[in-house]
Amino acid sequence: MTFLKLRAAVVCGFIALGTLPAIAQETVENGDDLAKIVEELLASAHANRMSEAFVHWNGEGEIPGNCAVCHSSLGMVDYVRGPMTTVGIIDHPVGLGTTVDCVACHNSASASLTAVPFPSGATVEDLGPSAVCTVCHQGRASTQSVVSAIAGREDDVIDGDLSFINVHYAPAAATLMGGVVQGGFEYRGKAYKGQFTHVPKLDTCVGCHQPHTLEVKLDNCTACHQGANRFEDIRISRNDFDGNGNTSEGISAPINAFHEKVLSTIQLYASNVLQAPIAYNANNYPYFFADTNGDGVASADEANFPNRYQNWTPRLLKAAYNYQLVQKDKGIYSHNPHYALQLLFDSIEDLSDKVDVDMSGLTRP
Numbered sequence: 001m002t003f004l005k006l007r008a009a010v011v012c013g014f015i016a017l018g019t020l021p022a023i024a025q026e027t028v029e030n031g032d033d034l035a036k037i038v039e040e041l042l043a044s045a046h047a048n049r050m051s052e053a054f055v056h057w058n059g060e061g062e063i064p065g066n067c068a069v070c071h072s073s074l075g076m077v078d079y080v081r082g083p084m085t086t087v088g089i090i091d092h093p094v095g096l097g098t099t100v101d102c103v104a105c106h107n108s109a110s111a112s113l114t115a116v117p118f119p120s121g122a123t124v125e126d127l128g129p130s131a132v133c134t135v136c137h138q139g140r141a142s143t144q145s146v147v148s149a150i151a152g153r154e155d156d157v158i159d160g161d162l163s164f165i166n167v168h169y170a171p172a173a174a175t176l177m178g179g180v181v182q183g184g185f186e187y188r189g190k191a192y193k194g195q196f197t198h199v200p201k202l203d204t205c206v207g208c209h210q211p212h213t214l215e216v217k218l219d220n221c222t223a224c225h226q227g228a229n230r231f232e233d234i235r236i237s238r239n240d241f242d243g244n245g246n247t248s249e250g251i252s253a254p255i256n257a258f259h260e261k262v263l264s265t266i267q268l269y270a271s272n273v274l275q276a277p278i279a280y281n282a283n284n285y286p287y288f289f290a291d292t293n294g295d296g297v298a299s300a301d302e303a304n305f306p307n308r309y310q311n312w313t314p315r316l317l318k319a320a321y322n323y324q325l326v327q328k329d330k331g332i333y334s335h336n337p338h339y340a341l342q343l344l345f346d347s348i349e350d351l352s353d354k355v356d357v358d359m360s361g362l363t364r365p
């Protein structure tokens with residue numbers, strides 16, 4: 001399809017469904033603005049028809065109801081029009097071929113949506129125009145998913161019934177809300193950062209991200225975060241969390257340091273306590289594999305489903321869950337930096353009950 005035809009199809013779909021919100025109707029009279037929005041959307045990840053996030057079901061011929069809500073406009077619209085009682089799921093499959101089109105966010109139900117339920121069972125109210133983002137970017141698991149999987153099991157006993165729990169991808173709304181919705185695995189007895197409230201106007205999805213290009217503009221940050229050349233360089237916290245003596249590097253740096261340490265501690269635990277080495281591969285499902293040659297990495301011949309890691313204990317599962325959460329939210333340092341640090345710190349600390357790991361110098365926010 002040519003670009004122009006595709007563009008026309010998007011606009012027609014949008015208008016034919018009669019879903020123009022009042023604000024959009026005004027803008028439509030100014031055709032230039034609408035054309036610009038269409039172009040912005042088409043250039044964004046939301047309209048990338050080739051992406052795995054939209055073509056994954058092509059072989060099946062339809063998208064099942066437990067995937068459709070976030071992977072098609074049809075599913076999203078049916079979900080927000082309904083009672084949303086089963087979080088992230090509708091009771092029927094939908095057809096292939098849509099992406100995150102105009103109608104996903106601009107239909108009467110999406111326009112009036114303000115309260116969104118999360119996998120933990122918590123509902124967040126007053127989300128305004130960011131409610132639509134929250135429906136799809138909330139992940140599919142929480143503290144509760146892990147707690148119920150490990151219920152009644154000993155922390156360090158391998159259980160063949162356990163398997164890796166994947167929070168799913170780009171769960172920015174879950175991290176932004178932190179302890180309010182428990183998208184990370186929260187260890188018992190620890191207090192966690194709630195919503196990252198940041199500053200007024202830059203405390204919501206569409207406050208920071210343009211809703212059609214999805215871009216965040218660094219210029220909107222540097223008035224306060226002076227001298228930052230990249231988002232990753234932004235730093236306010238004065239604590240030296242990772243103990244490297246540098247408190248001017250971006251807050252992403254200690255998050256990365258903690259994140260690496262969680263993986264190395266996971267590997268130490270699997271090798272020394274379980275005698276079953278483990279390795280991680282960020283690109284291959286289900287991410288944790290048996291490290292058959294013990295070299296510490298899941299190489300191409302190891303990172304395949306039949307070789308998935310199968311020696312899970314509750315302790316290992318909790319830390320692996322948090323490792324993946326931080327891996328899969330690429331903006332976690334801006335969405336809720338202290339929540340990320342807390343989850344990672346607690347994961348290392350819990351593993352340190354069983355393996356020798358140097359935590360001196362590490363500070364929990």
Ligand code: HEC
Nearest residue numbers: 052053056066067069070088135136137138139168169170
């Ligand atoms: C609550 C919303 C939600 C639900 C439900 C959901 N997903 Fe996703 N999924 C997402 C989001 C958001 C992304 C995009 C991540 C990104 O930025 O690449 C994604 C990405 C993916 C990807 C691409 C991963 C990659 O590495 O590129 C696959 C495959 C996928 N989902 C499969 C599924 C399947 C299968 C189901 C149903 C069993 C499902 N999803 C249900 C939100 C959801």
Ligand code: HEC
Nearest residue numbers: 014023024027037038041100101102104105129132206211
């Ligand atoms: C992922 C959700 C999403 C998609 C997809 C989307 N929009 Fe929007 N749109 C929004 C949000 C959020 C706003 C801002 C509303 C606010 O701030 O009150 C908005 C605002 C608008 C406005 C008001 C003017 C402006 O720029 O703020 C128009 C017109 C509009 N969208 C048209 C479209 C068209 C046409 C498409 C398809 C090409 C589209 N939108 C796709 C979420 C979306």
Ligand code: HEC
Nearest residue numbers: 045046048051053070076100104132133136205209211214
């Ligand atoms: C119907 C579900 C849905 C809604 C609603 C939605 N998203 Fe997404 N979003 C996705 C999926 C699926 C992807 C992955 C797309 C891909 O792989 O091309 C994604 C990708 C993204 C990305 C990643 C861009 C990149 O370059 O990788 C950002 C940022 C994003 N969304 C922000 C938002 C914001 C902000 C909103 C609200 C205005 C929103 N999303 C609403 C499903 C959704």
Ligand code: HEC
Nearest residue numbers: 133137170172173176202203204205208216231330331334
């Ligand atoms: C304080 C500003 C801020 C807020 C609030 C915010 N984000 Fe982000 N987000 C960022 C920054 C900065 C990045 C990293 C962007 C980059 O590298 O281009 C990012 C990255 C992302 C990504 C990953 C993009 C990628 O490249 O894979 C997604 C998806 C995303 N945000 C969605 C959301 C959603 C949904 C919300 C609301 C729940 C939200 N964000 C709230 C600033 C913010």
Ligand code: HEC
Nearest residue numbers: 198199202208220221223224234235236237251333334337
């Ligand atoms: C009006 C001033 C202001 C603007 C503009 C601003 N911030 Fe902030 N930012 C702050 C303040 C104040 C804090 C400390 C908030 C807190 O800890 O609760 C902060 C904290 C942060 C942090 C955590 C830093 C740390 O070391 O803990 C990140 C990341 C961040 N902002 C990203 C952004 C991004 C991305 C933008 C632009 C989209 C932005 N900020 C725009 C004032 C601002």
